[in-house]
Amino acid sequence: MxxxxxxxxxxxxxxxxxxxxxxxxxxxxDEINSKARQTRMSAAFFWTALAISGMSGLATGGPGLFLCVAALPAAGIGKWLDSYRRxxxxxxxxxxxxxxxxxxxxxxxxxxxxxxxxxxxxxxxxxxxxxxxxxxxxxxxxxxxxxxxxxxxxxxxxxxxxxxxxxxxxxxxxxxxxxxxxxxxxxxxxxxxxxxxxxxxxxxxxxxxxxxxxxxxxxxxxxxxxxxxxxxxxxxxxxxxxxxxxxxxxxxxxxxxxxxxxxxxxxxxxxxxxxxxxxxxxxxxQRTVALPSAPTNDAVDVAPVATNARKRSPLKVAILAVLGVLVGIPVLAVVFGSDRKKADTGLPPTLSVEISNTISGTEKGVTPTEEIAPDPARQVATVAAANVVQSEPVTKEEAEQATIRYTKTAVNLRDGPGTTFAVITVVPEGIGISVMEVKGAWSRVRVNENTAGWMANSTIAEH
Incomplete structure (x- = not known):
């Protein structure tokens, strides 16, 4: 030396x-230097994610530090944004x-x-x-x-x-x-x-x-x-x-x-x-370098559109994505980390059998007074034991006037004449029922002494 x-x-x-x-x-x-002076979003997102995880760790006593893993995808999003922004x-x-x-x-x-x-x-x-x-x-x-x-x-x-x-x-x-x-x-x-x-x-x-x-x-x-x-x-x-x-x-x-x-x-x-x-x-x-220009297309007359299209800023999209990552991780941690409770209804599966086709008065011996259209969106219902609705008791006069019929298939027994009403229970196939009243495409029936309700006429048979 x-x-x-x-x-x-x-x-x-x-x-x-x-x-x-x-x-x-x-x-x-000038363009190169202007873009070079812009903030590097990869570094900004990375350190922001680390800061949030650090504050979460202090607030929760440690578990929040696991949010540090969000810094890597945040930096990746920032790098993707910088790839054309800078x-x-x-x-x-x-x-x-x-x-x-x-x-x-x-x-x-x-x-x-x-x-x-x-x-x-x-x-x-x-x-x-x-x-x-x-x-x-x-x-x-x-x-x-x-x-x-x-x-x-x-x-x-x-x-x-x-x-x-x-x-x-x-x-x-x-x-x-x-x-x-x-x-x-x-x-x-x-x-x-x-x-x-x-x-x-x-x-x-x-x-x-x-x-x-x-x-x-x-x-x-x-x-x-x-x-x-x-x-x-x-x-x-x-x-x-x-x-x-x-x-x-x-x-x-x-x-x-x-x-x-x-x-x-x-x-x-x-x-x-x-x-x-x-x-x-x-x-x-002379310049041997050129920026690639966008391809030119033939001019086309386009009718004006009344609504104004909203253009999303790439910066806003990236920020929203980072916030989604930072917020989504703790939410998932809470969801998957909590104890899961499974409900057991003890009831057979609900069937979509309530097709309310109108039955003529000649078939039932009565004149229909009201037709209730089926609601396809509500043909499948989830039944919970806690939500079973008990129907009102059947009077002695109604029991004497009842007509005996049978269920064609397993069917939902509802609290009113229509699919918009709550399901009381599911009646199995072939069970005898008493028809006490007919209203349009629905009938009020009694299954046993304590259970009564409404079911679609299309699910009821004479034998």
Missing amino acids: LDNDDVAMIEIESGDIMQMRDESFSELL TSVLYYDLEGDAETAYRRLVEGFDGLIECAAKWHIEAGGAVQSLTAWKRNAGASHLVNRKVTTLTYNLPAVIKSNVTPPALHVGKQIMFFMPDIVLMQDGSRVGAVNYADLNVRWQDSRFIETERVPRDAKIVGHTWKHPNKRGGPDRRFRDNRQIPICLYEAMHLTSNNGVHELVEFSRTGVVAAFVDGCRKLAALPR
């Missing part, structure tokens, strides 16, 4: 991202020279990725004094470097049919799109045209005090503490030899603020990438 206490280090860092603009990309850049779409149709140039850039970037070691140079300074020169193994310049990442990725707020090379340079990331270089710093995005991007590269002799990369070329050695002639300074007991490696440095600059220095452990790999950048810069200054 070299000592830079006596060396004035100068930061190598790009300027303000928002100052990096390109005329052909300005409108879309996203701009770039569509590329590359062909001809544009396709060739971009393929060249990608191939060159692949060569950079294959290097065993890649560094971003954050600061550098020249060694001015002899003392600093001896203390730093005879180096003429010192640098602060960190391992960097080269990958293929898109900014979180952009969707595209092309996944561009992404070069991490400290806090910023450079995305090499087919028509523009996007520079991202947190949630802010800038743009640099290839024609405005200057890329220089050169070999660099580096005194490697750390582990030598496997693909690095060692071109010499020096002493940790050299003397004026370049030999070892005998005054230092720990004075070992240090390898000198040949690396390749790439310096990216632009007039609107780009200033980055990257170093690679292998030489001869930057030229192909720079060639791709220059080919893209030589293309005509």
Whole structure:
């Protein structure tokens, strides 16, 4: 590790991202930054769900903490909402020279990725004094470097049919799109045209005090503490030899603020990438990217509709969905966690046999005075023992005038002439009953001394 206490280090860092603009990309850049500034609903829903579960846990003494599981679906809903609410779409149709140039850039970037070691140079300074020169193994310049990442990725707020090379340079990331270089710093995005991007590269002799990369070329050695002639300074007991490696440095600059220095452990790999950048810069200054437009349809005359259709906001839909999840889970927990009680009526199943066909007066020997239409929606009734209605007692005169009939099938005995009246009980098939009164399609009958009620005429037979 070299000592830079006596060396004035100068930061190598790009300027303000928002100052990096390109005329052909300005409108879309404004849209990207506008959407990037919007609140991430995935994070908002996730932390809201956790907060609600925490408060529920404090209120209930612990069981409410199980609501934490709602944070995951809440975050998923928020992510789905962000996928179109905070996203701009770039569509590329590359062909001809544009396709060739971009393929060249990608191939060159692949060569950079294959290097065993890649560094971003954050600061550098020249060694001015002899003392600093001896203390730093005879180096003429010192640098602060960190391992960097080269990958293929898109900014979180952009969707595209092309996944561009992404070069991490400290806090910023450079995305090499087919028509523009996007520079991202947190949630802010800038743009640099290839024609405005200057890329220089050169070999660099580096005194490697750390582990030598496997693909690095060692071109010499020096002493940790050299003397004026370049030999070892005998005054230092720990004075070992240090390898000198040949690396390749790439310096990216632009007039609107780009200033980055990257170093690679292998030489001869930057030229192909720079060639791709220059080919893209030589293309005509026109947009090769466009947002997909909605398909156009033939004009059709449509009659105006009197009612106004209400459009639901996607944000409202997502919020309602999250609230449904948060409220639904505790409700389900209460429902399924409570003791279930099953009612046993002890009665045979209710049958839908009350088809109230009107019976003529000649068949019954009486003239019907009222017809009550059947109610199909209430032909099936659930009978509970607690809800049985006892009919009024049968007088002696009514019993003497009654006509004996029989039930054709199991039938509901009701408290009045119609399906809207309560069910008293279910009379089994073939039971003898006494018909005391006929009203339309219904007859008042007595089943036994204590039970009387009404049943449909269609369920009564003479034998």
